[in-house]
Amino acid sequence: MRRSQATAVSMVTKPVSHRQGKIAGLAVVVMAAGLGKRMCSKLGKVLHPVAGQAMVLYSVGLGLRVAGDRVAVVVGHQADQVRHVIDHAPSGKSGSSPVAIVEQREQLGTGHAVLQSRPVFAAGSQSAPSRYLILNGDTPLLQETTVRELLRVHEAESATVTILTAVLADASGYGRVVRARSGERAVSRIVEDRDADAEEQAIREINVGTYVVDGEFLFNALEQLDPSNAQGEYYLTDIIRLAEQSGKGVAAVVLDNPEEGLGVNTRRQLAEAEQVVRQQIRDRWLDAGVTMIDPSSVWIDATVTVGKDTVLYPNVTLEGMTVIGEDCVLRSSVRLKDCTVGAGVEILDHCVCADSHIEDGAHVGPFVHLRPGVVVRKKAKVGNFVEMKKTDLGEGSKANHLSYLGDAIIGKGVNIGAGTITCNYDGVRKSQTVIGDGVFLGSDTQLIAPVTVGAGAIIAAGTTVTEDVPADALGIGRAPQVNRQGWAARRRALQTDAIRETGHVKQDTKSTRLSKKQASLFKSNQAKKRR
Ligand code: UD1
Numbered sequence: 001m002r003r004s005q006a007t008a009v010s011m012v013t014k015p016v017s018h019r020q021g022k023i024a025g026l027a028v029v030v031m032a033a034g035l036g037k038r039m040c041s042k043l044g045k046v047l048h049p050v051a052g053q054a055m056v057l058y059s060v061g062l063g064l065r066v067a068g069d070r071v072a073v074v075v076g077h078q079a080d081q082v083r084h085v086i087d088h089a090p091s092g093k094s095g096s097s098p099v100a101i102v103e104q105r106e107q108l109g110t111g112h113a114v115l116q117s118r119p120v121f122a123a124g125s126q127s128a129p130s131r132y133l134i135l136n137g138d139t140p141l142l143q144e145t146t147v148r149e150l151l152r153v154h155e156a157e158s159a160t161v162t163i164l165t166a167v168l169a170d171a172s173g174y175g176r177v178v179r180a181r182s183g184e185r186a187v188s189r190i191v192e193d194r195d196a197d198a199e200e201q202a203i204r205e206i207n208v209g210t211y212v213v214d215g216e217f218l219f220n221a222l223e224q225l226d227p228s229n230a231q232g233e234y235y236l237t238d239i240i241r242l243a244e245q246s247g248k249g250v251a252a253v254v255l256d257n258p259e260e261g262l263g264v265n266t267r268r269q270l271a272e273a274e275q276v277v278r279q280q281i282r283d284r285w286l287d288a289g290v291t292m293i294d295p296s297s298v299w300i301d302a303t304v305t306v307g308k309d310t311v312l313y314p315n316v317t318l319e320g321m322t323v324i325g326e327d328c329v330l331r332s333s334v335r336l337k338d339c340t341v342g343a344g345v346e347i348l349d350h351c352v353c354a355d356s357h358i359e360d361g362a363h364v365g366p367f368v369h370l371r372p373g374v375v376v377r378k379k380a381k382v383g384n385f386v387e388m389k390k391t392d393l394g395e396g397s398k399a400n401h402l403s404y405l406g407d408a409i410i411g412k413g414v415n416i417g418a419g420t421i422t423c424n425y426d427g428v429r430k431s432q433t434v435i436g437d438g439v440f441l442g443s444d445t446q447l448i449a450p451v452t453v454g455a456g457a458i459i460a461a462g463t464t465v466t467e468d469v470p471a472d473a474l475g476i477g478r479a480p481q482v483n484r485q486g487w488a489a490r491r492r493a494l495q496t497d498a499i500r501e502t503g504h505v506k507q508d509t510k511s512t513r514l515s516k517k518q519a520s521l522f523k524s525n526q527a528k529k530r531r
């Protein structure tokens with residue numbers, strides 16, 4: 001970003017405190033009370049996710065990084081939901097959340113919103129903040145470095161108010177920055193889109209909605225706001241005119257990259273923000289040593305972590321609180337939500353996993369569905385059309401083909417045969433299956449839970465396990481087999497005869513049964529032969 005031409009070019013070296021860490025004496029106010037009518041949504045605007053994270057959390061997170069524990073969020077529409085989202089955010093865990101929530105009961109404008117935060121900062125043992133950073137809750141692309149530069153300029157120029165601006169090709173909808181016509185072209189005021197005359201509407205420099213304001217000035221100015229404008233609202237932006245009129249310094253920083261100033265008011269702008277944030281996230285992980293075969297097709301939520309030297313194939317989607325270790329390979333079309341994946345894990349194509357843990361060196365896929373509560377222990381294997389739920393698959397165990405494993409605890413080195421089913425639901429209750437270490441389950445085993453198979457036991461293929469099986473025993477439960485000598489040949493002969501007689505049944509018929517007519521013909525033929 002570059003500094004406004006409006007301000008004196010005083011070369012001040014950057015105070016370290018502005019480049020990183022929390023800035024002393026700074027408080028942050030995030031405005032998040034509006035409904036966002038232009039979104040045409042039942043969901044409050046700031047709750048809409050961008051890269052899987054509610055929009056408001058971008059501003060809140062930024063606030064916490066620069067001001068530490070002095071962050072207030074002004075809520076109104078769907079206040080409880082906004083509060084919940086903030087309390088449960090990774091940065092502000094419930095209970096220990098350093099974020100103060102202030103309610104704005106009626107949305108009377110951005111100036112009125114900020115005024116609601118006054119009691120938060122007046123209370124407590126800390127001295128009143130020396131300056132405030134005010135953020136819109138709908139500008140998720142804003143970068144921390146930009147905010148720090150804004151704070152630096154504010155101080156370097158001893159300004160009372162410092163605003164962030166951007167020059168856009170299409171400025172419609174935004175507040176326009178009106179500068180003096182001559183001289184240093186200082187900022188004199190901001191005029192909202194709906195209040196702007198034709199000349200003002202032609203201005204392409206817009207107010208991003210990010211402000212640094214001196215503590216002493218802010219609330220006094222807010223009290224002087226007058227809602228006589230097109231929307232009948234108390235505009236925060238009017239404090240710029242008030243500062244200018246009382247001879248206080250107004251500084252401005254113009255964004256180099258105007259995209260950063262995008263305000264999300266419509267679904268189109270939401271989609272635009274999503275694109276930009278997704279790209280930022282991919283770039284961050286590429287820079288951190290993650291390989292992506294086709295980056296543009298990879299979707300990583302803002303809350304996800306990916307380890308070094310992990311390879312992501314096309315169409316991988318990583319959501320929520322997913323954490324991926326180092327040296328993993330995730331093949332095409334894998335979707336993980338809230339999963340932890342250890343190091344050196346291979347997940348083959350087309351797997352969907354939620355709320356599960358996959359430990360180091362495990363293999364998953366292709367076509368695996370892990371529903372919540374699954375643990376795949378070290379070097380275990382789950383493959384080809386296996387569904388699991390609330391199941392712990394022990395170290396080195398294998399469930400490689402066509403199985404449903406639900407509510408099960410499975411030990412180490414277990415072989416789950418193809419087509420094994422845990423029958424965990426009797427229509428009323430869910431019950432558990434316990435399988436000891438080293439058990440061998442033959443193919444097509446059904447385990448009627450609750451049931452336990454002791455360590456080292458073998459279950460014969462095709463067994464329906466209804467009783468517990470002791471350790472090292474053979475469990476077999478299937479009807480004894482009977483072989484009838486020559487039966488198949490006799491049946492074929494019978495069919496062939498019948499067909500020859502009637503001509504009705506085609507040679508390639510799949511039916512092995514005789515019709516009544518065929519059967520009676522056959523009987524009379526036999527009788528003739530005997531005669
Ligand atoms: C605002 C600015 C405009 C700027 C634009 C940048 C004002 C008057 N205008 O306009 O100059 O170009 O942002 O994106 O500030 N909010 C409340 N309480 C309210 C009203 C709004 O908390 O009573 C919150 C909203 O939830 C939102 C933010 O304030 O997060 C901005 O409100 P919005 O209605 O989107 O303002 P804009 O019209 O975009």
Ligand code: CA
Binds near residue numbers: 136138265
């Ligand atoms: Ca807005």
